[in-house]
Amino acid sequence: MKTDHVQSSVRALTVHAPRAPLSGSLQVPGDKSISHRSLMFAALARGTTHITGLLEGEDVLRTADAMRALGADITRTGTGNWTVQGCGLDGLREPADVLDMGNSGTAARLLSGILASHGFTSVMTGDASLRGRPMKRVMDPLAATGAVFLSRQGGRLPLAIQGNANPPPLSYRLPVASAQVKSAVLLAGLNAVGETRVEEPVATRDHTENMLRHFGATVRVEPMGAGGRVITLQGRPELVARDIVVPGDPSSAAFILAVALLVPGSKVSVRGVGLNPLRTGLFTSLKEMGADLVISNERVEGGEPVGDITATAGALHGVDVPATRAPSMIDEYPVLAVVAAHAAGQSRFRGLEELRVKESDRLSATVALLEANGVKVEVVGDDMIVHGTGGAIPGGGLVQTRMDHRLAMSAIVMGLAARKPVCVDDTAFIDTSFPGFITLMNSIGAGLPA
Numbered sequence: 001m002k003t004d005h006v007q008s009s010v011r012a013l014t015v016h017a018p019r020a021p022l023s024g025s026l027q028v029p030g031d032k033s034i035s036h037r038s039l040m041f042a043a044l045a046r047g048t049t050h051i052t053g054l055l056e057g058e059d060v061l062r063t064a065d066a067m068r069a070l071g072a073d074i075t076r077t078g079t080g081n082w083t084v085q086g087c088g089l090d091g092l093r094e095p096a097d098v099l100d101m102g103n104s105g106t107a108a109r110l111l112s113g114i115l116a117s118h119g120f121t122s123v124m125t126g127d128a129s130l131r132g133r134p135m136k137r138v139m140d141p142l143a144a145t146g147a148v149f150l151s152r153q154g155g156r157l158p159l160a161i162q163g164n165a166n167p168p169p170l171s172y173r174l175p176v177a178s179a180q181v182k183s184a185v186l187l188a189g190l191n192a193v194g195e196t197r198v199e200e201p202v203a204t205r206d207h208t209e210n211m212l213r214h215f216g217a218t219v220r221v222e223p224m225g226a227g228g229r230v231i232t233l234q235g236r237p238e239l240v241a242r243d244i245v246v247p248g249d250p251s252s253a254a255f256i257l258a259v260a261l262l263v264p265g266s267k268v269s270v271r272g273v274g275l276n277p278l279r280t281g282l283f284t285s286l287k288e289m290g291a292d293l294v295i296s297n298e299r300v301e302g303g304e305p306v307g308d309i310t311a312t313a314g315a316l317h318g319v320d321v322p323a324t325r326a327p328s329m330i331d332e333y334p335v336l337a338v339v340a341a342h343a344a345g346q347s348r349f350r351g352l353e354e355l356r357v358k359e360s361d362r363l364s365a366t367v368a369l370l371e372a373n374g375v376k377v378e379v380v381g382d383d384m385i386v387h388g389t390g391g392a393i394p395g396g397g398l399v400q401t402r403m404d405h406r407l408a409m410s411a412i413v414m415g416l417a418a419r420k421p422v423c424v425d426d427t428a429f430i431d432t433s434f435p436g437f438i439t440l441m442n443s444i445g446a447g448l449p450a
């Protein structure tokens with residue numbers, strides 16, 4: 001199994017500060033959220049969808065395998081170029097074997113919405129990290145549609161799902177700010193007659209809403225309260241194949257831009273980065289720290305705002321990131337903590353409870369990453385407080401990456417910015433979201449061992 005392959009080929013790395021400033025211009029791989037959805041929605045549509053710029057990371061390859069097991073015909077025609085022959089909403093078939101979603105919460109949670117609303121039985125599992133993550137957050141709303149779930153204790157994978165092909169439409173208020181939960185409910189609503197309604201008190205990434213519309217569904221989005229939204233989806237739409245251009249992943253660009261800000265004298269551009277406003281909280285926070293980040297060539301590609309971002313190294317100061325910004329930068333806190341460790345003064349990141357249920361407990365893992373490298377950090381309730389070193393991160397630590405790609409990449413950024421080398425226990429999981437990361441870093445002069 002591929003999961004075992006990733007787990008068994010441990011790749012340790014020792015990271016030294018580069019001898020010279022970093023420079024260059026590059027593109028990062030396609031957006032992970034949009035890539036998963038492209039494959040899933042194309043499989044549910046009728047006709048042939050061509051996808052350009054698909055992220056070929058392990059997580060997305062798991063979604064491709066799962067959609068194939070459900071009957072879609074999915075072919076890779078070139079780097080990032082994929083073709084999906086969809087089955088239509090009523091054309092999926094029961095998978096003959098267990099669906100292995102690897103390390104991917106997005107794949108598992110979104111797929112559960114699809115599986116719960118089809119009249120067959122399926123079983124889903126994942127690697128040790130994913131098997132530890134909570135699935136009750138999707139099982140609870142989906143069970144109200146008549147789907148039956150059997151999971152391990154605490155709502156953990158493996159999970160057996162007996163779907164209901166005629167689910168009633170749900171009206172659901174998200175108890176956690178999660179685009180994955182929102183998407184699972186909306187995807188189950190595709191097969192329901194009538195209007196599915198989701199209330200989110202804080203807006204989360206809206207790729208599901210935008211992309212379902214692109215494939216022909218009627219989706220309405222209205223503001224609710226201060227920063228919330230109500231999303232309504234008309235059930236049983238005729239989903240029709242539509243081509244998709246996947247923008248560069250802002251969550252991947254984050255690591256390149258962060259290292260360019262921290263290594264003195266550096267200047268690096270990342271071209272074609274997705275700039276959906278529900279994904280750009282990190283860039284806002286970096287600018288508040290005094291970062292020299294310039295966005296140029298803004299345009300719309302494949303329905304998403306896209307631009308080029310240039311980062312130039314310079315002095316940074318601490319920042320107070322409000323909890324309401326968390327959903328728009330939820331995957332970027334580990335690397336922002338490294339930037340805050342380098343900055344002068346104190347930073348506070350508020351409302352990080354969701355970090356505890358990612359590929360690892362990212363709150364405690366980020367604290368450990370900083371502490372191992374001589375940086376003072378505290379957790380107060382759900383807030384993280386980082387005491388910046390004013391450009392003098394001691395380094396010299398060993399970082400445990402806990403099967404978590406974002407910790408591995410953040411640890412590498414720390415090693416490039418620290419005084420003493422940083423050892424990273426395992427970088428293999430970087431391939432889940434950012435294949436080619438080390439090669440790209442070296443293309444701007446990072447000098448990492450290949």
Ligand SMILES: O=C(O)C1=C[C@@H](OP(=O)(O)O)[C@@H](O)[C@H](O)C1
Binds near residue numbers: 034205330
């Ligand atoms: O919907 C998505 O594509 C994602 C939503 C976020 O998770 P939550 O919905 O759990 O916040 C994010 O952390 C994940 O990397 C991708």
Ligand SMILES: C=C(OP(=O)(O)O)C(=O)O
Binds near residue numbers: 103104105107358359
């Ligand atoms: C949390 C992440 O992904 P997922 O939930 O899909 O595993 C991530 O990529 O940082």
